[in-house]
Amino acid sequence: xxxxxxxxxxxxxxxxxxxxxxxxxxxxxxxxxxxxxxxxxxxxxxxxxxxxxxxxxxxxxxxxxxxxxxxxxxxxxxxxxxxxxxxxxxxxxxxxxxxxxxxxxxxxxxxxxx
Amino acid sequence: xxxxxxxxxxxxxxxxxxxxxxxxxxxxxxxxxxxxxxxxxxxxxxxxxxxxxxxxxxxxxxxxxxxxxxxxxxxxxxxxxxxxxxxxxxxxxxxxxxxxxxxxxxxxxxxxxxxxxxxxxxxxxxxxxxxxxxxxxxxxxxxxxxxxxxxxxxxxxxxxxxxxxxxxxxxxxxxxxxxxxxxxxxxxxxxxxxxxxxxxxxxxxxxxxxxxxxxxxxxxxxxxxxxxxxxxxxxxxxxxxxxxxxxxxxxxxxxxxxxxxxxxxxxxxxxxxxxxxxxxxxxxxxxxxxxxxxxxxxx
Numbered sequence: 001x002x003x004x005x006x007x008x009x010x011x012x013x014x015x016x017x018x019x020x021x022x023x024x025x026x027x028x029x030x031x032x033x034x035x036x037x038x039x040x041x042x043x044x045x046x047x048x049x050x051x052x053x054x055x056x057x058x059x060x061x062x063x064x065x066x067x068x069x070x071x072x073x074x075x076x077x078x079x080x081x082x083x084x085x086x087x088x089x090x091x092x093x094x095x096x097x098x099x100x101x102x103x104x105x106x107x108x109x110x111x112x113x114x
Numbered sequence: 115x116x117x118x119x120x121x122x123x124x125x126x127x128x129x130x131x132x133x134x135x136x137x138x139x140x141x142x143x144x145x146x147x148x149x150x151x152x153x154x155x156x157x158x159x160x161x162x163x164x165x166x167x168x169x170x171x172x173x174x175x176x177x178x179x180x181x182x183x184x185x186x187x188x189x190x191x192x193x194x195x196x197x198x199x200x201x202x203x204x205x206x207x208x209x210x211x212x213x214x215x216x217x218x219x220x221x222x223x224x225x226x227x228x229x230x231x232x233x234x235x236x237x238x239x240x241x242x243x244x245x246x247x248x249x250x251x252x253x254x255x256x257x258x259x260x261x262x263x264x265x266x267x268x269x270x271x272x273x274x275x276x277x278x279x280x281x282x283x284x285x286x287x288x289x290x291x292x293x294x295x296x297x298x299x300x301x302x303x304x305x306x307x308x309x310x311x312x313x314x315x316x317x318x319x320x321x322x323x324x325x326x327x328x329x330x331x332x333x334x335x336x337x338x339x340x341x342x343x344x345x346x347x348x349x350x351x352x353x354x355x356x357x358x359x360x361x362x363x364x365x366x367x368x369x370x371x372x373x374x375x376x377x378x379x380x381x382x383x384x385x386x387x388x389x390x391x392x393x394x395x396x397x398x399x400x401x402x403x404x405x406x407x408x409x410x411x412x413x
Contacts, residue, residue, distance in 0.1 A: 069169065071152035072248070074205040076169040090205050095250035100151060102372055 029053040029088065034109065036068075036079070036101065037061035041109035050094045050113050056087040066107070070099035073111070147293040150333040155255070155287045158336045159298035159326035160365030160379025161406055163285045165255035167208035167244050168412075173201045176212075176410040182270075184402025186393070188222030192401075194269060196238065211239040214265065218272030225398075229272050236265035236277070242285075253289040268308065279306035298326040298340070305350040319347045322358075328365060336367040342381065346399040359386035359400040373413065379406040 030052050035042045036059065048054050058068045060079040068085060069076040073092075079085035092113045101107035155164030161180075168174065178196040198212035216235035221228045240261040248255040265277040284301040304320040322345055328338030342361040348354040361381035369375040381404045386396035395402070 071154060071169070072250075074167070074169050074202075076172060093247075093249045093252070095252075097250070098152060 029055045031055045031057060032111070033057045033059070035059045035061055036066050036107070039101070039104050039107050041099075041101075041107060044109045046109070046111045048092070048111060048113050051091050053091050054089040054111070056085075056089065058085045058087065059083075060085070064103075066104065067102035068099060069102040070097060072097045073099060076102065147291075147330065150293050150330070152293065153330060153336070155296055155298070156285075157375065157377040157408065157410070158296060158328045158330075158365070158367045159287070159324075159338065160340045160363070160377065161342065161361075161381060161404070162298045162300045162324040162326040162340045162365075163259070163283065164287045164296070164298050165244065165246075165248070165257040165285050167206070167242050167257060168200070168202035170202055170205045172412055173199070174410050174412045175199055176408060178408040179406070181405040181407075182401040183404065184397070185223045185226070186397040187224055188226075189219065190221075190223050190226070190401070191217075191219045192270065192272065193217045194235065200240075206244045208242040208244075209240070210242075211237070213237050214263070216267050216269070216272070218267075220272065226271050227273070231272055233267045233272075235267035236263060238263040248287075248289060255287055257285045259283045259285060274311050276309040277306060278308075279304060294330050296328045296330075296336075296338075298324070298328065300324045302344075307350070317348070317350050319350050319352060321345045321347065321352055326365065328367070334369040336365075338365045339363065340365055340379070340381070344400065346396070355389060357386065357388040357396040357399055359383050359396040361400070361404065374409075374411050376410070377406070377408045380404075 030048050032046045032048055032054060034046060034056065039062065058079050060066050060081060060083055063081050065078055065080050067076060067078045068087060073089050075087050075089060077085045077087050094113050097111045097113065099109050099111065154166040154168065156166035158164055176198040178198060179193055181191065181193045183191050193216060195215045196212050197215065198210055200208060200210035202208045213234060214236040217232045219230050220226050238261060240259060242257050242259040244257050246254060246256040261281040263279040263281065266274060268275045268277060281304045287296055287298040290297055301323045302320065306318055308316045310316065322343050324340055324342040326338055326340035328336045330336045340363065343358065345358040346356050348356050360383065362384045363379060363381040365379040367375065367377045383395050383400060383402055386400065388396045388398050
């Protein structure tokens with residue numbers, strides 16, 4: 001029985017490994033660009049088409065690091081001062097996805113997927 | 115007398131929870147939730163686990179203690195603590211693993227040997243897959259999770275054993291009010307096999323579910339309550355039913371900083387039965403009370 005349980009664990013791990021983690025990666029990603037300066041995202045609202053993967057290019061123009069983060073997009077990335085960060089996001093369903101700088105409560109933005 | 119004290123104590127907890135919930139509802143209405151960041155729902159429901167799987171690239175270290183207190187007679191206090199590392203390699207999967215530590219303080223409990231011990235008791239891993247994701251137009255999120263665990267110390271008795279458990283859960287939650295009110299639901303199937311020191315092999319399983327309601331009263335504080343219904347079987351195939359229990363209690367989540375939080379929960383058994391025993395509550399397979407305290411740091 002112990003052996004059976006161990007096999008069950010292995011089977012579950014294999015099954016999870018085969019789940020469609022990024023089913024849409026084969027598609028061409030839509031690129032969206034956002035700048036970060038003076039503690040604000042510019043523009044603060046971005047648009048992207050539904051059901052296509054998205055690549056964020058975040059240009060941090062400030063003299064200190066920022067952390068691009070979004071619970072609904074399920075991504076986070078620290079972008080060093082005066083540099084650019086690239087964040088890949090899965091294909092999204094239509095909706096509004098908020099993002100923010102985790103180091104600065106006031107810096108907010110949103111991606112509207114249609 | 116002891117029963118009366120226990121009963122009064124349970125009612126006090128229930129009243130305090132209800133009062134806190136309604137007081138908090140009023141306080142929460144006074145704040146504007148639209149300015150709050152989205153919240154990770156995994157830990158806001160107490161023993162009930164939310165659907166959250168973290169952010170891609172996120173890592174977390176967690177100390178998660180569960181205490182089980184009270185049997186039919188004598189003195190019973192046991193804890194199991196997970197020292198856990200978790201990470202989210204993709205936007206759909208979360209992986210956790212770690213070591214288990216346990217304590218047992220048992221005296222005068224029927225069918226259990228007296229003991230007072232601390233031990234490194236085992237190891238576990240958990241794999242979580244986000245099957246349905248929440249969007250601004252879909253309030254429901256569902257995660258499937260499996261958690262294989264090996265133990266060298268029996269969870270209940272503290273005896274040396276060889277135990278293998280395979281917990282399978284469905285974790286679902288609903289955002290009932292944007293950024294404010296959440297309902298959580300779990301479905302649990304937990305088969306296990308134990309080889310005792312005497313060489314006997316025991317097979318058992320737990321099956322059950324929970325419902326929880328959590329209200330965000332401030333951007334970093336969530337309070338709520340949950341109820342669990344659990345059934346115990348002396349077989350893996352759910353054919354030899356031995357008893358059930360209903361656990362009820364309050365939950366609390368506090369984020370100290372954006373990267374550090376704690377969650378706490380207390381469940382009291384309010385109903386249950388043991389097959390072949392007319393006395394109320396099931397204190398053979400379950401405990402009178404259980405408590406959870408978890409601290410986590412993300413990095």
